[in-house]
Amino acid sequence: MSKATPEALDREATGLLRSIEGKGTQLTPKERLKIPQQAMPAQDPVERRSNMSEVTYGYTEAQARVEAARCLQCKKADCVDGCPVGVDIPGFIKAIEDGRYNEAVTIIHQANILPAICGRVCPQENQCQATCTVGKVHKDALKAVSIGRLERFVADHERSTHGCGVPEVKPETGRRVAVIGSGPASITVAADLRREGHAVTILEAFHRPGGVMVYGIPEFRLPKAIVEDEIRTLERMGVEIRTNFLVGRTRKLQDLFDKDGYDAVFIGSGAGLPKFLGIEGENLVGVFSANEFLTRSNLMKAYDRERAETPIFQPRKVAVFGGGNVAMDAARTAVRLGAEEVNVIYRRTRTEMPARAEEVDNAEEEGVRFHFLRSPKRILGNEDERVVGVECLAYELGEPDDSGRRRPVPIPGSETVIEVDTALVSIGNDSHPLITQTTPELETNKWGNILTDENGKTSIDRVYAGGDIVLGAATVILAMGEGRKAAASIHALLGGDAV
Amino acid sequence: MNRILEKQQLAPHVFRIRVEAPLIAEERRPGQFVILQIDSEFGERIPLTIADADSEEGSITLVFQAVGKSTRQLAAMNTGERIANLLGPLGRPTEIRRFGRVVAVGGGIGVAPMFPIVQALKREGNQLTTVIGARTRELVILEPEMRSVSDELIVCTDDGSYGRKALVTEPLAELCEIDPQPDLVVAIGPAVMMKFCVETVRRYDIPVMVSLNTIMVDGTGMCGGCRVTVNGETKFVCVDGPEFDGRLVDFDNMLKRLEAYRDQEKRKLQECQIEEVRE
Numbered sequence: 001m002s003k004a005t006p007e008a009l010d011r012e013a014t015g016l017l018r019s020i021e022g023k024g025t026q027l028t029p030k031e032r033l034k035i036p037q038q039a040m041p042a043q044d045p046v047e048r049r050s051n052m053s054e055v056t057y058g059y060t061e062a063q064a065r066v067e068a069a070r071c072l073q074c075k076k077a078d079c080v081d082g083c084p085v086g087v088d089i090p091g092f093i094k095a096i097e098d099g100r101y102n103e104a105v106t107i108i109h110q111a112n113i114l115p116a117i118c119g120r121v122c123p124q125e126n127q128c129q130a131t132c133t134v135g136k137v138h139k140d141a142l143k144a145v146s147i148g149r150l151e152r153f154v155a156d157h158e159r160s161t162h163g164c165g166v167p168e169v170k171p172e173t174g175r176r177v178a179v180i181g182s183g184p185a186s187i188t189v190a191a192d193l194r195r196e197g198h199a200v201t202i203l204e205a206f207h208r209p210g211g212v213m214v215y216g217i218p219e220f221r222l223p224k225a226i227v228e229d230e231i232r233t234l235e236r237m238g239v240e241i242r243t244n245f246l247v248g249r250t251r252k253l254q255d256l257f258d259k260d261g262y263d264a265v266f267i268g269s270g271a272g273l274p275k276f277l278g279i280e281g282e283n284l285v286g287v288f289s290a291n292e293f294l295t296r297s298n299l300m301k302a303y304d305r306e307r308a309e310t311p312i313f314q315p316r317k318v319a320v321f322g323g324g325n326v327a328m329d330a331a332r333t334a335v336r337l338g339a340e341e342v343n344v345i346y347r348r349t350r351t352e353m354p355a356r357a358e359e360v361d362n363a364e365e366e367g368v369r370f371h372f373l374r375s376p377k378r379i380l381g382n383e384d385e386r387v388v389g390v391e392c393l394a395y396e397l398g399e400p401d402d403s404g405r406r407r408p409v410p411i412p413g414s415e416t417v418i419e420v421d422t423a424l425v426s427i428g429n430d431s432h433p434l435i436t437q438t439t440p441e442l443e444t445n446k447w448g449n450i451l452t453d454e455n456g457k458t459s460i461d462r463v464y465a466g467g468d469i470v471l472g473a474a475t476v477i478l479a480m481g482e483g484r485k486a487a488a489s490i491h492a493l494l495g496g497d498a499v
Numbered sequence: 500m501n502r503i504l505e506k507q508q509l510a511p512h513v514f515r516i517r518v519e520a521p522l523i524a525e526e527r528r529p530g531q532f533v534i535l536q537i538d539s540e541f542g543e544r545i546p547l548t549i550a551d552a553d554s555e556e557g558s559i560t561l562v563f564q565a566v567g568k569s570t571r572q573l574a575a576m577n578t579g580e581r582i583a584n585l586l587g588p589l590g591r592p593t594e595i596r597r598f599g600r601v602v603a604v605g606g607g608i609g610v611a612p613m614f615p616i617v618q619a620l621k622r623e624g625n626q627l628t629t630v631i632g633a634r635t636r637e638l639v640i641l642e643p644e645m646r647s648v649s650d651e652l653i654v655c656t657d658d659g660s661y662g663r664k665a666l667v668t669e670p671l672a673e674l675c676e677i678d679p680q681p682d683l684v685v686a687i688g689p690a691v692m693m694k695f696c697v698e699t700v701r702r703y704d705i706p707v708m709v710s711l712n713t714i715m716v717d718g719t720g721m722c723g724g725c726r727v728t729v730n731g732e733t734k735f736v737c738v739d740g741p742e743f744d745g746r747l748v749d750f751d752n753m754l755k756r757l758e759a760y761r762d763q764e765k766r767k768l769q770e771c772q773i774e775e776v777r778e
């Protein structure tokens with residue numbers, strides 16, 4: 001993030017662009033490495049504390065061209081290995097450098113159909129940017145080529161100019177596929193199969209499609225209009241979307257074949273079951289799962305207190321448990337709802353936080369306080385069963401655990417109390433249990449994740465699964481990768497290109 | 500879809516609507532509910548029990564009390580209008596089997612959700628005594644319907660304006676004293692009423708099934724807003740319930756949780772009363 005205004009950043013970039021443009025492809029790697037990384041223009045931290053608008057504005061055209069010039073166009077592009085879906089990163093960045101924006105989008109689309117979303121929400125510093133040569137030279141993944149920001153830039157550019165149009169759909173095959181859920185895994189499956197000419201119906205439990213991207217990730221990080229655009233593209237391709245349809249209740253999985261005559265089913269029902277800590281006081285008034293708090297604010301628009309009918313708890317002093325993206329989103333939503341004080345309580349240290357680095361910085365700029373190496377022991381309530389505080393235990397880092405991260409161990413007798421009236425539990429989600437509960441033949445692991453083979457096929461014939469329901473709580477891009485794989489298997493099952 | 504086919508007022512603030520919903524009508528079982536939303540953009544998602552269904556016509560019946568803003572908006576809708584969103588059937592169906600002698604207690608609006616349960620229990624050959632209670636005569640609902648599916652029907656009102664002057668717990672206690680004891684008690688109504696029914700039955704060692712009406716958002720197990728403490732464990736009413744053995748439910752905590760949004764609900768209700776006055 002940058003303190004400079006977007007205009008100042010653009011002016012600087014324009015100047016830089018002029019000085020490098022003349023040299024064109026003549027820039028040496030050394031010269032490229034000297035080009036300063038372009039800062040992300042963003043809303044002023046004080047101002048954005050009280051609005052839901054997107055925090056970052058995205059690169060200007062000049063900034064994007066300059067940032068693209070930082071890429072060394074490596075022969076062996078390690079960045080591509082870091083991207084879970086293998087986007088041709090040097091390819092699209094070269095196209096940006098040359099100003100061929102629609103082509104850049106076409107290149108990305110081959111591997112990733114949601115670049116405007118991934119550019120915003122991928123944890124790039126752990127993926128494509130973690131392996132980028134430029135980052136390695138500077139010994140900091142955060143100084144790598146800003147691949148995500150560039151991806152976002154071209155995707156937004158294409159969105160505003162409709163440069164690429166609606167994907168082409170092959171002639172109808174007469175085969176019908178039901179896709180359960182409408183998160184990134186399901187969107188990918190629907191798009192891929194529809195392109196092949198199969199009839200696709202998305203069945204979504206909520207009244208609005210988009211999965212976590214509409215009910216979980218807040219507007220200030222991922223504007224709903226972007227997700228809506230992607231959904232509209234699916235509809236234009238002829239994908240049918242049925243909302244208010246809960247598989248397992250409105251129809252059992254097997255009935256989708258027996259009663260409704262689908263030829264194949266994809267399950268992309270996500271990791272929807274909020275985990276709680278199981279500590280004393282967790283059912284007091286004022287304790288919410290991050291899912292509930294975020295759903296009320298995002299999907300139900302409860303932040304708009306005048307117009308929305310759904311109420312949301314008015315937080316004053318808040319404790320957020322957890323250190324992932326969900327915890328950051330919950331904390332920053334609480335700030336925007338007018339909380340005076342927001343405390344993030346995390347068991348490990350800042351380096352172990354799974355949240356995107358940019359969002360942790362953003363949260364800090366917005367005044368969120370971090371308490372590392374602390375974990376809640378119990379939640380304290382008053383006689384009205386309303387939250388009045390959290391008792392926390394201090395931790396220290398011990399031996400590394402299975403994940404290679406040093407395991408936090410509690411320090412006996414280190415209890416302290418933080419006075420709060422709201423506690424937001426964001427320690428992760430388990431898989432959505434409804435389909436597995438109502439479909440006993442569907443094999444799962446002990447966490448309730450559906451088991452699939454390497455082609456995304458489940459233990460039931462013609463039933464495929466992918467995304468968080470298979471991986472456990474993961475990421476948008478991983479869910480899409482899974483969707484792509486399952487779509488290819490389903491296409492093969494339905495006769496492949498022979499139909 | 501979701502068109503209101505018929506609307507009827509049963510009592511002050513209590514309405515019955517028949518809504519076109521073929522899939523839900525086909526799949527629903529007694530004890531299940533729907534979540535509906537009147538306006539996709541800013542509406543609230545409200546849970547209502549499926550009071551009856553006609554799978555041939557493809558319709559479900561909802562009986563609701565206009566208590567706050569959203570239920571008042573629903574009450575203001577007319578035949579032919581469509582409810583924007585209707586999701587269901589939700590929750591686990593009631594366990595319907597032959598228990599033997601069953602006492603069913605419905606309080607206020609709770610009589611409506613109890614109707615399909617009593618109907619199904621009767622069909623399974625149970626012997627049914629039904630107690631329905633209301634504050635006053637004009638709030639007694641579904642009396643003929645309940646009579647038609649019960650072996651015995653007791654009506655009580657708090658003020659004695661109709662039937663017996665008593666709270667439902669009084670006849671309930673007497674029915675538990677009769678030998679042989681009931682094999683099952685079903686109690687559905689306001690949370691406080693269910694709490695006291697459970698207290699009444701507790702010393703007889705009779706299972707008492709209650710249907711919990713917690714605050715909900717999604718109704719699919721995703722938010723945890725509907726959670727209650729049952730036997731010391733956290734349960735989600737929308738997927739683990741709505742029915743539980745009342746003896747294991749922490750009603751005091753549930754009652755407090757129901758009040759979480761009281762101030763905001765009051766404000767919304769006032770807004771809508773002002774609008775009604777203006778109209």
Ligand SMILES: Cc1cc2nc3c(=O)[nH]c(=O)nc-3n(C[C@H](O)[C@H](O)[C@H](O)COP(=O)(O)OP(=O)(O)OC[C@H]3O[C@@H](n4cnc5c(N)ncnc54)[C@H](O)[C@@H]3O)c2cc1C
Binds near residue numbers: 122181205432476
């Ligand atoms: C608050 C939050 C912030 C996050 N931030 C990031 C981030 O910054 N970057 C990132 O990469 N990832 C992030 N994630 C994770 C990411 O959103 C998920 O990994 C991803 O959305 C999973 O996609 P999916 O397709 O598996 O399903 P989901 O997006 O979970 O969607 C599943 C959909 O299925 C529907 N559904 C469930 N059961 C049924 C059923 N029985 N019948 C019909 N429909 C059903 C649900 O209503 C839902 O709409 C975040 C997650 C959360 C909760």
Ligand SMILES: Cc1cc2nc3c(=O)[nH]c(=O)nc-3n(C[C@H](O)[C@H](O)[C@H](O)COP(=O)(O)OP(=O)(O)OC[C@H]3O[C@@H](n4cnc5c(N)ncnc54)[C@H](O)[C@@H]3O)c2cc1C
Binds near residue numbers: 532564566567571612
């Ligand atoms: C499984 C289930 C089945 C239900 N079945 C019926 C039914 O068949 N008929 C009927 O009249 N009511 C039923 N309810 C209650 C009904 O959902 C609420 O009355 C309704 O949501 C209130 O909305 P409102 O905006 O009009 O009132 P609000 O202004 O929101 O609230 C008014 C009162 O209702 C309580 N309340 C608010 N939201 C809910 C909620 N989501 N669930 C429960 N109580 C709430 C509040 O504590 C308050 O006392 C059921 C609830 C559940 C959970």
Ligand code: SF4
Binds near residue numbers: 085147
């Ligand atoms: S999809 Fe994500 S990981 Fe892949 S290149 Fe784009 S931002 Fe990087």
Ligand code: SF4
Binds near residue numbers: 071079
């Ligand atoms: S590794 Fe970095 S510098 Fe090399 S091609 Fe990829 S983005 Fe460009």
Ligand code: FES
Binds near residue numbers: 724
């Ligand atoms: S209503 Fe959200 S989990 Fe039950």
